[in-house]
Amino acid sequence: MNFKATVITNVEVSPGYFRLRLTAPQFFVTAASPGQFVMVRVSASIDPLLRRPFGIFDVGVMATEYPDVQQPFLDILYKVVGKGTAMLAGFHHGDQMEVLGPLGKGFGTGEPSEGKVLVGGGVGLAPLYYLARELVKESRVHLFAGGRGRDDVLCITEFERLGVETYVSTDDGTLGERGLVTEVLERYLANGTGAKTIYACGPFPMLKAVAEIAGRTGIPCQVSLEAYMACGVGACLGCVVKGRDHSEATPDYRCVCKDGPVFDHTELSWEQRL
Template identity: 70%
Template sequence: MQFKSMVLSNVEVSPGYFRMRMTAPQELLESSPGQFLMLKVVDAIDPLLRRPFGLFDVGTFAPEYAGCGTQCYTEILYKVVGKGTKMLSALHHGDLVDLLTPLGKGFAAGPAGEEKVLVGGGIGLAPLYYLAKDLVMKGEKVRLFAGGRNRDDILCITEFERLGVETYVSTDDGTLGERGLVTQVLEQHLGSGMRIFACGPTPMLKAVALMAQSHGVPCQVSMEAGMACGVGACLGCVLKGANHTDETPDYRCVCKDGPVFDSFELQWS
């Protein structure tokens, strides 16, 4: 669905990273963790195309927002990297954006009773919070492995901990948590009876997918890709499927077939 949304807050949560809350229709409460939205600033001509963002959270307002004309909200996390996200960082309460959401395929929680292991790198933590919230509400045991280059890339850990999620943090330079890659920390804790959900840079996802395969652990990955349309029309976010060869092409659209895939669906070579 497409709708106009009002910005409620837009806060810098770490240097260069922002958390934006916007109004949303009640139907968005039916969205799934791992789905995404396409956003455009109302009346803005440049940039022309919408920008994709994973759903960080969806919920209902506290009483103080009762005058907004809706009782629902959605949130995104984003990093300022170019003209579009710099424009977003300048928005304030009351500004309008145009949203197209919910889009794509989200995470499948899997059987009850498994330990749910979330692995995120940098802005990849965004869809994992919505997932963690959903899993905790279902009574699942959840652990989070969060990684980044330095402490500035570790986002919203307090929010995960408030849910009761056991967290492990690592940074490349050792400024927060353990020194090293998040996959190194993850490997120390892998075992049977787990299911992995990962989102972050492609090299991290590849390492997690191959590690999960070697341990026989089910794994879902949320892929990041540049998108122009968000609905599979432009074919600008195509990845190679696991069965792809030059003779028998196997392509998957991140926006339509994903962004969440079982790790065995994709070609990691």
């Protein structure tokens, strides 16, 4: 569904990273699930022409200035990387924009257990927060968050407030352990923690490494891919990736926006990327 949204807050949570809260219809809050995304039109003009995709960080209802009146809302987490997101960072309370969503296939939460493991980096933490909020209702959840430096590790306090046990690593050692988040994950799993499911979102190299770990350990794993998107509904085929059975003779392509963005790690070809 396409709807008009009004900016409630647009706050810089770390240098270059923003958390945007928008009004949303009640149907959106009811229909959305962890792992889905929205397409946002950042300008009423044709420049930039295409909408921008953003994972859903959170949805809910909030109090207003009027007693007994609550406002449904949508939160997204984004990094300023180009013209579109730079324009988005300039939005203030009361400004309006168009939003299309919720879109895509989200995470499957599975059965309650004591071993839900989340792995994310940068804005890849966005859909994992929404997922964690649902998982903690019935399971013990562990988060492995990584980034190049401390500024790239986002919203850890929010995860901890949910009761999530967090492990942080950075490439330069400015926050948490020094090293890759997947290295910390491997050490954790080697201790025989009994992880039941891994959920990951972040850069492709990180997801590939997580998928390899899941394959070696036999732990079920779902990954949420990041991709450039033009339409968000599978019409333009601009965000396709190669499936596990892909070959020149029998092409196997998956649309990130329509078939995903969440996939079982066994569905994809990790050795071949467009």
